[in-house]
Amino acid sequence: xxxxxxIRRQFSPWNDPQAKPYIxxxxxxxxxxxxxxxxxxxxxxxxxxxFALLGASGCGKSTLxxxxxxxxxxxxxxxLLDGQDLHGIPPYRRPVNMMFQSYxxxxxxxxxxxxxxxxxxxxxxxxxxxxxVAEMLKLVKLERFxxxxxxxxxxxxxxxxxxxxxxxxxxKVLLLDEPLGALDKKLRxxxxxxxxxxxxxxxxxxxxxxxxxxxxxxxxxxxxxxDKGEVIxxxxxxxxxxxxxxxxxxxxxxxxxxxxxxxxxxxxxxxHIATNGGGxxxxxxNAGAITGNDEVAFAIRPEKIRISSTxxxxxxxxxxxxxxDIAYLGDMTVYYVKLDDGQIIRASIxxxxxxxxxxxxxxxxxxxxxxxDAGVVLTR
Numbered sequence: 001x002x003x004x005x006x007i008r009r010q011f012s013p014w015n016d017p018q019a020k021p022y023i024x025x026x027x028x029x030x031x032x033x034x035x036x037x038x039x040x041x042x043x044x045x046x047x048x049x050x051f052a053l054l055g056a057s058g059c060g061k062s063t064l065x066x067x068x069x070x071x072x073x074x075x076x077x078x079x080l081l082d083g084q085d086l087h088g089i090p091p092y093r094r095p096v097n098m099m100f101q102s103y104x105x106x107x108x109x110x111x112x113x114x115x116x117x118x119x120x121x122x123x124x125x126x127x128x129x130x131x132x133v134a135e136m137l138k139l140v141k142l143e144r145f146x147x148x149x150x151x152x153x154x155x156x157x158x159x160x161x162x163x164x165x166x167x168x169x170x171x172k173v174l175l176l177d178e179p180l181g182a183l184d185k186k187l188r189x190x191x192x193x194x195x196x197x198x199x200x201x202x203x204x205x206x207x208x209x210x211x212x213x214x215x216x217x218x219x220x221x222x223x224x225x226x227d228k229g230e231v232i233x234x235x236x237x238x239x240x241x242x243x244x245x246x247x248x249x250x251x252x253x254x255x256x257x258x259x260x261x262x263x264x265x266x267x268x269x270x271x272h273i274a275t276n277g278g279g280x281x282x283x284x285x286n287a288g289a290i291t292g293n294d295e296v297a298f299a300i301r302p303e304k305i306r307i308s309s310t311x312x313x314x315x316x317x318x319x320x321x322x323x324x325d326i327a328y329l330g331d332m333t334v335y336y337v338k339l340d341d342g343q344i345i346r347a348s349i350x351x352x353x354x355x356x357x358x359x360x361x362x363x364x365x366x367x368x369x370x371x372x373d374a375g376v377v378l379t380r
Contacts, residue, residue, distance in 0.1 A: 009200070011221060012236075013046040020083075022047035022205055023068065023173065028077035030063050030229075037063040039229035040077070047082075050199050050206045052220035054213065056252075060229040061209045065175050068207070069098045082172065097171040099162050099179055105150040112137065112146040115165045122169070136164035139198070156187045163195075167202070174199075176208040180215060192218045213253050217241070225249050241301075246380045250299040257305070257345050258378075259298040271377060273298055278341025283316050285372040300375030302348035305368050307335050309358055315369035321345070323364045335360065337368050 013019040021044035030038040038060045045051045053061035066072040068079060070091035079086045086094060105114050112133050119129045137143045140160040150158055159179065166174055179195070180188045196219050199206045210216050216223050217237040225232045225240065225248075233245045244250035247258065259282060261275040271287040273296060274280070282298050311318050321339035335347045345368055360366055 009221075011048070013049070014044070014222065019046060021045060021080075022049070022082055023207070024080040025064070025068075026078050026080065028064070028067065028079065029075045030060070030067060030072060031075045036229055038067075038074075041229065041231055043224060043231055043234065045205065045207060047205055048203050050196065050219055050221045051208070052216035052223045053207070053209045053226060054211070054216040054223050054253075055226035056211060059226040061226050062177055064226075065098070065177055065207065065209050068173075069096055069175055070094050071098075095172040096175055097166045097169055097173075098175040098177065099166040100177050105158060105161060105165075107150055110147050110149060111142060111153070111161050114150070114161055115168050118165060118169050132168055136168050139167070140164045155184070156191060159191065163198075167204075171204070173205045173207060176206065178210055179208065180210075180212075188215070189218075195219060217253075225252060227252075243376055244299065244378070247297055247299070247378050250297075250376075250378060255302050255346055255348075257300050257302065259300075259343070261296065261298065263294045263296060270372070273377070275341070275343075277343065278339065280319055280339075280341065283372045284375065284377055287377040294379060297378045298375055299378055300370055302334065302346040303332075303350070304374040305345065305347040305370050307337065307347045307349060307360065308367050308369070309360060309364065311367045312369050315367075316372050318367050318369040319345075320365065320367050323360050323362055323366050326360075326362060335366070337366055339368075 023045040025041055025043040028038055028041045029036065041060075041064070053064060055061050063072060067074055068081075068086075070086065070089065081095065106117065109117070115133045115136050116129050119132060124132070137146055140163055142157060142160055142164065145153060145157060150161065153161065163179075180191055192215060195206070208216070208219065217240075220237060222234060222236055223240050224234045227248060233240060233249045235243075240249065240253055244253065250256045250258065259273070259275045261273040261282070263271055264274045264281070265272040266287070269286055271284050273282045273284065275282060275298075284298060306312065311320070319339050321337040323335060324338040324344055325336040327334040330351070332351055333349050335349065337345045337347060339345060347368055
């Protein structure tokens with residue numbers, strides 16, 4: 001059986017018709033005056049899932065998280081957690097904990113006292129607190145830093161203290177609002193995998209809010225793409241990337257080339273598209289249920305496109321143009337090819353070898369080509 005892409009783990013309760021959602025947003029709307037932050041949104045999240053809310057600033061993702069935490073109250077609709085309606089339950093009574101981007105550590109307290117703070121507020125016996133704090137320090141690998149103050153730690157270490165404090169009360173759900181935003185790129189990448197390993201080890205449900213596409217694609221089992229208070233698509237990272245359901249999702253996640261055009265023929269799940277402008281013909285396999293003469297967009301990722309100085313003899317889809325720009329990125333080279341109809345296409349070529357057999361440079365005539373199953377047809 002072929003897979004659409006690589007599989008991180010064998011975990012997909014959303015594909016089981018008998019599986020019950022652990023968190024359920026039902027027709028949630030949140031208004032601030034005249035502004036609608038979340039608009040009649042419904043969404044299901046499953047137990048032990050690492051779920052990401054991804055979108056641009058102002059799309060409603062943080063508002064949704066804050067409503068789940070109890071810091072905001074829905075204008076209408078309801079939120080269920082493990083079958084329980086959360087309406088009227090204050091934040092400190094909910095079996096969730098929230099980790100903020102700022103970490104909000106107490107500067108005058110040591111690492112161990114920061115972690116113990118919430119447990120003391122709950123009146124847990126001292127012996128149990130000490131045991132739980134020791135467990136958390138070991139979990140986040142900060143045993144040697146227990147007596148240090150936050151200002152004596154690096155950004156990554158402060159992030160782990162905040163994580164340990166959030167996990168110390170053993171919540172059913174951990175909410176993370178832009179948790180890695182304060183870290184530098186390399187540390188952020190390392191911490192993503194630490195969070196994934198930690199989530200799987202603890203068996204908790206994680207819900208993370210981020211505007212960083214790579215962060216969501218790396219960590220999450222599924223991603224909800226949000227825009228203007230609505231969910232546009234919910235799917236696995238591979239499905240979001242390879243089979244976006246709209247122009248918005250295709251353009252929002254990763255780099256994409258879009259050919260606007262009209263269906264000129266279809267048969268046996270194969271469609272033919274005449275592109276706007278130059279009228280070039282594109283043949284697409286596995287296009288789904290497309291009716292005749294529809295206005296559509298053909299979306300294809302840059303790495304699915306080949307580039308050469310001559311037309312490949314085996315190419316079903318091939319278009320000619322001129323090399324407009326080149327970006328050498330080390331692991332890959334990105335070519336921008338201006339087609340004869342004026343459209344600029346981006347092609348990413350992996351630098352698997354040090355020597356290039358068919359070198360191209362600025363101003364060269366070039367052919368771009370791609371397989372009939374390399375992209376998707378979008379109707380909206």
